[in-house]
Amino acid sequence: MKERLQQLQQEALEKIEQANDLKALNDVRVAYLGKKSPITEVLRGMGALSPEERPIMGALVNDVREAIQRALEAKQATLEQEEVEKKLASEAIDVTLPGRPIRRGNHHPLTRVIEEIEDLFIGMGYTIAEGPEVEQDYYNFEALNLPKGHPARDMQDSFYITEEILLRTHTSPVQARTMEKHEGRGPVKIICPGKVYRRDNDDATHSHQFTQIEGLVVDENVRMSDLKGTLREFARKMFGEDRDIRFRPSFFPFTEPSVEVDVSCANCGGHGCNVCKGTGWIEILGAGMVHPNVLEMAGFDSKKYTGFAFGMGPERIAMLKYGIDDIRHFYQNDIRFLQQFNRV
């Protein structure tokens, strides 16, 4: 009997081994473990055995059944795996074909620059002030210490609509308006971005419409060294942590003292190259301490309050940052230009 069982096990294992699909395997299962299988018959014949032999033989039968069962399971797993693999192999695709494109636009480079500057100053506690582009002569000039007939008005040939109304030539009138709203009480801490207009012929370096960002801080004890520190912070965040700035004395009617601000050239690190025309420095800003006449006209006591102001052109910054060579690109809206600013 024992021999018979061992033989059956042997046979079953061989057939399992030979089964090459799940159906064949199932046939083996039915043949050897089903109700009519020879092993079941062996079990039925156990009644004829002596009580001593019965448990021994029972254990043997179980061993055989378990061995077959394990082999069946193992084979089943293998066959299933093979089937899955076959299916997957038939589903293979060419991963090098192009994906379904996602259509994506992006910021205009000027907006990109302006938002970056806005965020930088928001981080330093500034808010963003906006104002009209069509402005009164008073806010555009007079409140900024440029009375009628002032020679510096020469510097800003303007688009007048009437004698008293013009397209603003800078975003400074927003400063005057904001200060006025503060009714003589500080602190004022604002950034003013916006479009401005000058009577220039459009060419590679001039545009009758362009953008500006100005900043203004008015408070008790605002110092010129604070202006330097603030702008250095700005230059480093905007152009790289190893940048330095320098002030050069200059003249603006609305600030005194007035300076022009250079940033060390990012292209050559300050050694001199053709980007900085060999000087190592690039002019990017005008700035200064708010002229006392400007403070007084806006209702601030210039003995108690001081302030600083600065202004810059996003076009110039974008041209420097991205190496753009013609200001007209910003206003032609050529998609081939715009889409170059489509990534981080």
Next chain:
Amino acid sequence: MFVSYKWLQQYVDLTGITAKELADRITKAGIEVESVEVRNKGIQGVVIGHVLEREQHPNADKLSKCLVDIGEGEPVQIICGAPNVAKGQKVAVAKVGAVLPGNFKIKRAKLRGEESNGMICSLQELGVESKLVPKEYADGIFVFPSDAPVGADALELLYLDDEVLELGLTPNRADCLSMIGVAYEVAAILGRSVKLPAIELHENNESVHDYISVRVDAPEDNPLYAGRIVKNVKIGPSPLWMQARLMAAGIRPHNNVVDITNYILLEYGQPLHAFDYDRLGSKEIVVRRAKAGETIETLDDVERTLTEDHLVITNGKEPVALAGVMGGANSEVCDETVNVFIEAAYFNGATIRQAVKDHGLRSESSTRFEKGIDPARTKEALDRAAALMAEYASGEVVGGVVEVNTLTKKEVVVTITLDRINRVLGTTITKEEVGGILTNLQFTFTEDNGTFTIAVPSRRRDIAIEEDIIEEVARLYGYDHLPATLPIGEAKPGKLTPYQAKRRHVRRYLEDAGLFQAITYSLTNEAKATMFALETAQPIRLALPMSEERSVLRQSLVPHLLEAASYNRARQVENVALYEIGSVYLANGENELPNEKERLAGVLTGVWHVHLWQGEKKAVDFYVVKGILDGLFALLGLENRIEYKQAKREHLHPGRTAEILLDHKTIGFVGQLHPNVQKQFDLKETYVFELDLEALLKAEVADIRYTAIPRFPSITRDIALVVDEHIVAGELQKAIIAAGGELLKDVSIFDVYKGDRLPDGKKSLAFSLRYYDPERTLTDEEVTNVHEQVIKAVEQQFGATLRG
């Protein structure tokens, strides 16, 4: 202002400082030196020669054979082509071996058979601009004064070994429109002293009042008028050094009298005018406003018609000069002039500016008056001019000065404390340092316990208040020494306003939806100004536009976006999707600011989506654009408050245009471009939209509130309704939603059919309705009840029938 380095040395010791170094120092201290021009353009070996003999070249009509002493051994033979070469002249000779500009080497040569050992040079050949060469030498060689030493370096005599600094002056530094002004600035920077020219004036025994009188009828325009008479002048060339300096400064030499007035203008910054006394036509000068229609022929031979805005110098009857701008041709100094009247005046800058503007005529004189001169130097300049005319034009200075002076002299005194200087600058400058800077500036001051009382010299008209002194201290102390700090004081967080924050969201959304941000011009032409505008107003026109194309402020962003699309299309970029956020300008009353309203507009044309190998290609159509807008309204939380209404608008396709309403008010439109407009802009099928951005961003929207995620299953039922074809989907949908009540959560359209299988004039719209109750699982019966009400409602309201 062009500053000759060599000339400047007359007033300040520049030992040890090169022109380049000087330029850097000046720039750092506040006046930008725009360039340093080396006047020698590579010349070597040019000396003064003496033409001993000149004869006609035997074989060439236009050449001369000259024997020239060049101070080295035997005289040399030189062939010269200049028409004006003559025996006895002192000339510039480029010797054999010399180099001229452009690396032109002079060699021994034979010209038409005659030997030539060098070249006699014109000024142009030495690198002088033609417009600066004195007229009489314009077409020939330059003739030096007879005392020019033979063999001497010609470049040195001509100041061509000089370097010229070009100063870019800001309007406040008109004091540096003179050599003496620059000398004061340089002296302050270098800590050296200024040497002023010595004036040796010898007057005769006569009185100027016997020759001329002066009356000023317009004292506001002309607070100071002074003059002198110089008799018996001999008109001729001015001394070489003077001519050379004038050329270095960019002024062409004429004759001694005129050159002296120009020289003083450059030296003192005081414009002068020399009249031919005998041609004045009277013995009086009257300064007055011109009469309307009065005329004057100015020195440039142009007849100018004047108005009452212009100031003129007259002889009591007619104008002899346009004050401060240009003299009259009738009284011009000429070769025959014997007696000269020199005018030194102070004219009001605004008056002069008006004349400059009206006549388009700017001169060295007018520039200085416009920016403001130092009246304290007016009479000194006059005296120096008279002295130079005596010396270099053999004139005789008549005793005394005629003068009308209504100037009220006010001395500017500024008081400032050391503490204030340091508090404004954030520095720790000592009072000794401040004192040193003021001394170098040659400002007179006293100091008491840290308080400075400073008398500002009249040449520095830009200094009047404490801050001006702070600036002087700061720039000469050096901004490089300024510390870098950050503002102290209350720190408040900065942030965007809700409007600004939403606007940024809108930008990002549209870009992520596939549109590029455009920025176009605000100025347009009259026709485009109101095209497509949501609201129109009287066009706002510039008083003085530069072109018709940019003369009026826009009332819609669409026209320029169409231009941008067209620009792209002309460059083979056929697929364009652009949006712009910008202002439009709607006029209010005269002399009132317009309403500036922020709009959002877009243009889309060409292929929207393409993925060809998987068979996908979709052109832009109305629903592409509408989908983008729907997403935008959803982003802003307004999707349920927006309606689209079929509309007809100018320039748009009459059947493919919708007005967009927010809370039942029109806030924009979307539509296809009318074929005519499409053609006008040279575009293919194109869609545009414009929205009132402020209405969208300022609409009150509730904050986000969480609602429970569905826990029970929902039930979906589809219906296909047949209706008359004029019935729009939106209306049906609205009716379904109304009839569906609380339980109906979603209605979507999944099919639209018009065609053979339906009667003429009918269409079918299929809706999918989803029912849901958040509290429980709905029974089939409940849903059926509601669904039947929905069907009944559309049957009653629209005559809809269920499609079998």
